[in-house]
Amino acid sequence: MSQSLAVIVLAAGKGTRMKSDLHKVLxxxxxxxxxxxxLGSIGAVGVARTVIVAGDRREQIEAALAGTGSEVVVQEPQLGTxxxxxxxxxxxxDFSGLVLVCFGDVPFLAASTVRRLCDALSSGAKVAVLGFRPDDTAAYGRIIADHDGTVRKMVEHKDASQEERAVNLCNSGVIVAHSDDMWRLLEAVGNDNAAGEYYLPDVATNAIAEGARxxxxxxxxxxxxxxxxxxxLAEAEARWQQxxxxxxxxxxxxxxxxxxVWFxxxxxxxxxxxxxxxxxFGPGVSVADGVKIRGFCHIEGARLATGVEVGPxxxxxxxxxxxxxxxVGNFVEVKKATMGKGAKANHLAYIGDAEVGAGANIGAGTITCNYDGYFKYKTVIGERAFIGSNSALVAPVKIGADAIVAAGSAVTRxxxxxxxxxxxxxxxxxxGWADRFHDAMKKKKAEKQG
Structure with missing residues (x-):
């Protein structure tokens, strides 16, 4: 980027179609x-300042943006884009440079596109807008442009003629201009239209009226x-996953x-x-080379080193x-625990708040009892230790290197x-006790039925 860039993200809409207590853009x-x-995508171009325009549920947006350096301002009342x-x-x-306006519910805007849009101003244009050609033009605003990309007119669908609605180049709403031009053009926008709103595309309309390109x-x-x-939202998720x-x-x-597979x-x-x-895969997963993840696993916030095998x-x-x-094999759950090099828990175990040493073996049915209803405690299992099946390790407890815990043990020390x-x-x-028991019960049952 040859000039500094500020980004304004519009997120003041109520998002009523979501029918949710959570803000739409979150x-x-x-x-x-x-x-x-x-923000992560367009941030790759090197954004100097970011301002989010919020309305309803502003506090949710502020909480989500904590630590990002973005500033939140409020639009009240909401009179248009x-x-x-x-x-x-x-x-x-106090900012001087390019100003890009985009929308918080359009999450896939790419850094490369932002760069192309900003670079378009280097040809002498005052304003650059982002267009697209959808299969269904629906109620999108139209861009009337020459073959060289020069825009002759921007028109909302509600205000467009039949001839203009036949144009398939539609307005995404994303627009960029230099700050000196952006504020002046925004302040000149009126609301003489079918909806009585102040439309963002009129920034381009006003620039054209001035004779600017x-x-x-x-x-x-x-x-x-x-x-x-x-x-x-589901459609967007499917596209992202694909x-x-x-x-x-x-x-x-x-x-x-x-x-x-879901990432x-x-x-x-x-x-x-x-x-x-x-x-x-939930958030926070890192998988090294040569790992095998068998079917029907759920992995979140975990780090898997080379050659690990998980599941099914x-x-x-x-x-x-x-x-x-x-x-870690079938029906094993691991939480806040480290399995050392070559350690195994092949089936039916819970390992929580634990350190398992290299080469240790955790038998089926083993659990680390890490919670007393108030606090969590740690279990440490030494290298090459062998924990027999159906054992309960009651934390805090340490199992030494090369130790053996017999099957069915409840270890508290x-x-x-x-x-x-x-x-x-x-x-x-x-x-003979079982035989005598069966004989007695059969006799008692027969007497009751007779």
Whole structure:
């Protein structure tokens, strides 16, 4: 970017079609609010200032933007998109450079498109607008332009003639101009139209009336897709997932049934990773090279090192760390715990708030009892320790290196290195007792029926 860029994001709409207590622009796609998708994408061009224009539920937007450096201003009353953009003027009073106006419910606007739009002003144009050609022009505003991209007229669908409605170049609403021009043109916008609103596209209309050149830059419909309903949110999620699956495979991961794998916005996969069907990645997952993820796993907030194997039917919760060649098998849940190099929990176990040493083996049915109803406690299992099936390790407790915990034990005290710990009731044997019991009960039943 040759000039500094400020971005104004319009997010003052009530979003009534969502029928939600959550602000429309905060509804997630791939586990990430659509507003943050937008800011993350266009931020790649190097944005100097960001102002969000909010209205209803401003506090939700402020909470979501905490720590991002974005400023929130309020549009009240809501008199149209040009009026909304103008509310950012005071916040940007000391800014000189390009000003881009876009929408918080259009999360897929790409940095490359923003760059093309800004570069379009270098040809001497005062204003650049972003257009697209949808399959269904619906009620979009139209852009009447020459073959060289020079805009002759911007018109809202409500105000367009039949001839203008036949044009398939539509207005996305995204617009850029230098700050000196943007504020002047915004302040000149009137509301003499069918809706009685102050329309943002009239910035371009006013520039044309001044004899200035306005240009249109075109992009794909999918990039400027607005999200106003739950159905459109689901469609956006599907599009995002489809692109992410393709990217994963292009980067060297194998997805056995791509359409059944769901990624989070920040999922990282290495090369030669195998992902079987029906796997869901939540936010915060990093997967190294050569990992095998079997079917029906749910993984969130976890880090998997090279050569790890997970599942099928495993759940890794936030804080799970699987070191090189560790294995977590079917119906195993790991939470805030580290499985050391080569450690195994092959089936039916819960490992929470724990450190499991390299080469340790966790038997089926084992649980770390980490919570007393008030506080969480830690279990430490040493290297090469063997935990027998159906054991309960009552934290805080340490199991030493090379120690063995016998099957069925409830361990409440530390186990030393190399020690065998057996915690069971004495096994009693009563020969013939079962036969006598069955005979007595059969006789009693027969007498009752007779």
């Amino acid at each position: 509804h997630p796609i791939a586990g990430h609010p659509m507003l943050l998708h937008l 040009a009026h909304a953009a103008l509310q950012a003027k005071a916040a940007l009073a 306005v240009v249109v830059v075109e992009t794909d419909e999918a990039e400027v897709m607005g999200i106003n309903s739950r159905a459109e 692109r992410r699956r393709r990217q994963a495979m292009d980067d060297g991961a194998s997805l056995v049934a791509p359409e059944t 989070a916005w920040d999922t990282k996969l290495g090369r030669d990773v195998l992902v079987e069907p029906n796997v869901v 039917y495993a759940r890794l919760r936030p804080g799970a760390v699987l070191e090189e060649k560790a294995k 530390d186990v030393m290195d190399g020690e065998l710990r057996i915690v069971r009731g004495e096994q009693l044997v009563k020969p």
